Amino acid sequence: MNALNRSALKAYSHVKTNAVAEYADSRELVGMLFEGVLDNLCKAAHGFESGDLAIRGEAITKAQNILFGLRSTLDHNQGGEIARLLDSLYDYCIRRLTQAHAQNECEAIQEAKVLIGQISEAWSEMPEVGRFSGQ
Numbered sequence: 001m002n003a004l005n006r007s008a009l010k011a012y013s014h015v016k017t018n019a020v021a022e023y024a025d026s027r028e029l030v031g032m033l034f035e036g037v038l039d040n041l042c043k044a045a046h047g048f049e050s051g052d053l054a055i056r057g058e059a060i061t062k063a064q065n066i067l068f069g070l071r072s073t074l075d076h077n078q079g080g081e082i083a084r085l086l087d088s089l090y091d092y093c094i095r096r097l098t099q100a101h102a103q104n105e106c107e108a109i110q111e112a113k114v115l116i117g118q119i120s121e122a123w124s125e126m127p128e129v130g131r132f133s134g135q
Contacts, residue, residue, distance in 0.1 A: 034120035037066045041113040048106040
């Protein structure tokens with residue numbers, strides 16, 4: 001694929017994501033955020049494997065930023081213990097990703113990927129009444 005086609009594909013993908021996000025409800029948006037974290041963790045792992053520090057660093061930063069965003073959406077008043085546990089989990093993953101990048105530890109990427117993958121799977125299987133409301 002030439003550079004022009006890659007650029008067009010990237011632009012289309014960006015437009016598609018924005019269009020989906022514009023019409024998604026809160027539950028779907030959280031699911032999209034989980035997907036974003038997992039996609040970036042895969043990219044970071046690829047960066048480790050290929051030795052590409054730029055890809056690795058960019059992907060880790062994006063994953064961390066999404067995790068910061070997920071933390072900011074937690075309602076500790078209504079979420080109680082679950083919100084507290086998710087906050088701790090997101091914080092742990094953010095710290096592990098920092099450690100992965102600073103200490104060249106791909107295992108930390110895989111650990112975060114497993115943890116976020118489990119939360120994402122549980123989120124997608126949760127009945128709508130069990131998820132937070134608000135659109």
